[in-house]
Amino acid sequence: MPKEKKPPPEPVPNGLPEGLTVHERSKTELRDIELITDSAHLSGYVRIIFHTSERQLTAVEMLSFLNEQKVKVTEEGRANIDAAVANAKDSDGALGPLVVATGRPAVNGTDGNIEWLVPNPVLLKQEKAAVGRVDYRELNKIVNLRQGQKILTLSEPTKGEPGEDIFGTVIPSQPGRPVSIRRGKNVDVTEDGREFFAQVTGMLEVAGDQILIEPLLIIQNDVDMSVGNINFIGPVKIARDVLDGFKIKAGKEIEVGGMVEGSALEAGSYIRIQGGVAGKLRSKIVCKGNLEAKYLNEVSVEAGGDVVVANSITNSTVKSRGKITVTNGGIRGSNVIAQKGLRSPEIGSELGVRTIVIVGVDYHLKDKFANIERELAAVREAVEKIETALGPLLADVEITATLPPEKSDIARRLMGQLDVLVQRGDELAAKRSAMLAKMEVGSDMFIEVGKKICAGVVMQIGTCRRTFELDVSGPVKLHPDIENASIKVSR
Numbered sequence: 184m185p186k187e188k189k190p191p192p193e194p195v196p197n198g199l200p201e202g203l204t205v206h207e208r209s210k211t212e213l214r215d216i217e218l219i220t221d222s223a224h225l226s227g228y229v230r231i232i233f234h235t236s237e238r239q240l241t242a243v244e245m246l247s248f249l250n251e252q253k254v255k256v257t258e259e260g261r262a263n264i265d266a267a268v269a270n271a272k273d274s275d276g277a278l279g280p281l282v283v284a285t286g287r288p289a290v291n292g293t294d295g296n297i298e299w300l301v302p303n304p305v306l307l308k309q310e311k312a313a314v315g316r317v318d319y320r321e322l323n324k325i326v327n328l329r330q331g332q333k334i335l336t337l338s339e340p341t342k343g344e345p346g347e348d349i350f351g352t353v354i355p356s357q358p359g360r361p362v363s364i365r366r367g368k369n370v371d372v373t374e375d376g377r378e379f380f381a382q383v384t385g386m387l388e389v390a391g392d393q394i395l396i397e398p399l400l401i402i403q404n405d406v407d408m409s410v411g412n413i414n415f416i417g418p419v420k421i422a423r424d425v426l427d428g429f430k431i432k433a434g435k436e437i438e439v440g441g442m443v444e445g446s447a448l449e450a451g452s453y454i455r456i457q458g459g460v461a462g463k464l465r466s467k468i469v470c471k472g473n474l475e476a477k478y479l480n481e482v483s484v485e486a487g488g489d490v491v492v493a494n495s496i497t498n499s500t501v502k503s504r505g506k507i508t509v510t511n512g513g514i515r516g517s518n519v520i521a522q523k524g525l526r527s528p529e530i531g532s533e534l535g536v537r538t539i540v541i542v543g544v545d546y547h548l549k550d551k552f553a554n555i556e557r558e559l560a561a562v563r564e565a566v567e568k569i570e571t572a573l574g575p576l577l578a579d580v581e582i583t584a585t586l587p588p589e590k591s592d593i594a595r596r597l598m599g600q601l602d603v604l605v606q607r608g609d610e611l612a613a614k615r616s617a618m619l620a621k622m623e624v625g626s627d628m629f630i631e632v633g634k635k636i637c638a639g640v641v642m643q644i645g646t647c648r649r650t651f652e653l654d655v656s657g658p659v660k661l662h663p664d665i666e667n668a669s670i671k672v673s674r
Contacts, residue, residue: 199280203228209248213237216248219280224348227254227284231267232277240271240278253350254284284349292343292359298336302326305389326387327416327434328396334370334379334387335394337362367395384434385417405441406431418452427463436472443468453488462499473505478512485546490521498536502546513634514538520546525630531637531651538637543628543645543663552618559611562604569601619646630661642670 199205202221209216213235219228229249231240245264249256256264260283267278307324328334340359347353364379366372367390371380381387385398400415406425413419416434424441425448431437437450442458445465453472460466462482468474473488480497484490489505495512496519507521513529516536522545531538541549573594628644636655642648647663649670664671 207252218252224350225286225288227349228280229283230279238271238274240268242268249283255349255351256283257285260284286348287346289346289354289356290344291357292341294359295340295362296338297362297364300333300335304387325415328381328385328387330381330384332381334381337377363392365393367393369396370394386415504545520544528633529635530632531640533637535639539641541643542630548618555611555615562608566604569597573597628663632657632659644670
């Protein structure tokens with residue numbers, strides 16, 4: 184005979200926790216035994232509903248029912264069944280639901296992950312100021328890397344752990360997804376593909392799922408608001424102009440195809456500007472190597488090497504630890520210092536705008552010398568004031584003992600200050616003398632002028648100095664006149 188089809192489970196009485204349903208039921212005249220589960224079959228319960236006052240139940244009956252359903256009863260479940268059997272007589276018509284089985288949910292694998300050891304360039308570009316004023320010049324943020332620097336570490340995805348329901352059925356887990364990242368140019372990767380390193384010094388970029396390093400930063404247009412300030416560890420090449428108010432800092436050279444307005448440039452090597460600098464008294468250019476420019480106007484320059492200008496230096500301060508060479512035009516209304524010599528067609532202005540040219544002096548040393556001079560002058564002034572205040576006490580210290588106590592204390596304090604100031608003055612004077620010795624130059628140091636020196640120009644070679652009262656026509660060479668601490672002109 185065909186097996187009799189089981190009727191569907193009856194609705195669960197009230198009191199069943201939310202999310203649970205009756206999975207199977209065994210009915211007799213005396214009582215019902217129900218197997219209750221959650222939708223994922225991760226929790227199994229039994230409930231007994233008595234139909235008569237005869238409330239008897241055995242553990243064997245309950246375990247037999249659960250075994251028929253292939254439920255994997257836990258130790259906790261067996262203990263709960265034993266407790267239910269013992270308390271059946273005292274029940275109010277129902278027992279449970281009682282926990283009899285617990286499954287194990289599947290644990291999905293974790294996705295692969297990128298641990299960035301440097302700022303993520305993509306996130307930097309996405310950053311936006313939420314509140315307050317925004318300096319749009321600072322929105323172009325570059326991730327600089329040095330050769331050999333570690334960029335990131337990859338973690339592999341995990342497979343996950345399968346689970347098991349109360350019937351012993353395996354619940355499959357989902358493996359994690361691998362992260363998508365590939366090495367591009369100038370990037371090294373370890374054999375296991377997990378660690379990425381910079382092959383060269385340069386700028387980190389992300390193109391799709393590929394990372395790469397650009398050793399040279401190229402700006403194809405102007406440096407303006409669309410580009411912002413630049414701080415790059417390597418060389419920077421700008422095809423057009425650097426507009427007003429921007430800062431460019433490069434670890435190596437800077438090349439500008441156009442002109443530079445009132446902006447600041449700093450390079451660890453040379454700077455070459457094809458179109459010159461119109462600084463508007465706001466521009467400052469600092470480089471450790473040579474500076475080449477078409478012209479310099481209203482700009483401050485500090486160069487560790489030579490300064491070569493095609494046309495004129497006007498209304499500027501130019502300091503060089505090499506030579507300064509102006510090919511055409513001249514030096515007008517400016518203060519220039521060249522440690523190793525200077526050549527220019529003209530120096531000075533017909534309008535008498537003050538022009539100062541100093542040769543044979545390291546401008547770093549000159550600045551230190553000026554600071555010493557100022558401090559020494561201040562110390563000497565303070566010494567003179569104290570000496571005037573003490574007056575006759577300096578000639579005879581014993582007079583102090585005859586003064587009233589309060590005046591005696593003041594006198595002793597002033598004498599102590601005087602001793603300190605005199606000692607400091609001696610130290611500064613010694614430093615000044617040592618620096619003067621370093622500023623002495625040989626007679627072979629010269630300034631070469633091709634066409635004209637205008638009246639009013641001040642020139643200094645080493646410690647030799649001269650102010651020109653009249654125009655001098657060129658070509659001439661100027662040498663130090665060490666004996667007279669002046670400058671002599673030769674043709």
